[in-house]
Each structure stands twice: as structure tokens, then as C-alpha cells.
Amino acid sequence: MNFLTSAALRVIPGAFILNSGIGKIGMPADASKGIQDFAATGVPAVKEIPSDQFGTVLGWSETALGGALLAPFVPNAAAGAGLTAFSVGLLSLYFADDDNTEEDGIRPSEQGLSLAKDSFLLAIGLGLLVGGLFGGKKKNKKAKKAKKAKKNS
Structure with a gap:
């Protein structure tokens, strides 16, 4: 995966996510409980x-994830x-409430639309994960062949 795509x-x-996390750190106990x-x-x-600590724990977790995404x-x-992993957790909220989906249990209802949008985060996460694990194989093989050819000449 090239730099611009990444x-x-x-x-x-x-x-x-970083901004969301920072906003949750130190939140009041009643908001944290909610x-x-x-x-x-x-x-x-x-x-x-x-x-009373949930909001801060969530805030630091989101801050760490946002920072990891931003750190090259x-x-x-x-x-x-x-x-x-984060987006799977968010989507579990979507699927936990039947009112979030149409009768088919997948398509979002008007109520579930804001949570269903977290599916984009899942797609991005999977793209980064798969691209990071398997995206560089072709390039590495070419580099190894070139290095081997240079060594043998």
C-alpha cells in the first residue's frame, strides 16, 4: 500500500477518533454512566x-487508537x-437493538443510520489490515529478485 493511499x-x-477520545477524558460521572x-x-x-471511570477509560482508548492511526x-x-476491533464494537451497538434495522435485520432504519455509518470504519480497518499484511508481498518479491540478480552479476 503506497503512502498516499495509507x-x-x-x-x-x-x-x-482522536478528537472524540480527548473529549471523553475526565467527563462527569453521570455522563460516563450514560x-x-x-x-x-x-x-x-x-x-x-x-x-465513574468508564468515560475516561474509553477516552484514553480512543485517543490511543486515533494517535496510532495518525502516527506514520x-x-x-x-x-x-x-x-x-473498535468498529466491530461500535457495530455491536447497531445490531443489539432491533429498532436500528429494517425488518431484514441488516439495512439501517432511520434510527440506526448514525450507527450504521460506523461500517465505513470497519471497511477502512479491514483495508488497512489486509493491505498491511498482504499488500507488500509483490513488491518484496521483486526487490528480492533484483537484489539476487545484482549479487549474481
């Missing part, structure tokens, strides 16, 4: 985090794995 997939989601209750509809394990030294596969 940057296009990482910069905007990274900045958005977000935790909502998150628990899709990921019940978040109830194990003390409710973090490999695409690692940034993509983090974004994929």
Missing part, C-alpha cells in the same frame, strides 16, 4: 469498568487491527 485511509478517521449503559447494550463486559511509524496492519 494516509487517505488513516488521517481522517484518526483525527476524528455512555457505559449504552455501550453495554452491545458489549456487556464494559459493565465491569467502574461507571505504526504499521498499517497494526492500525487496521485496532480500527477493525
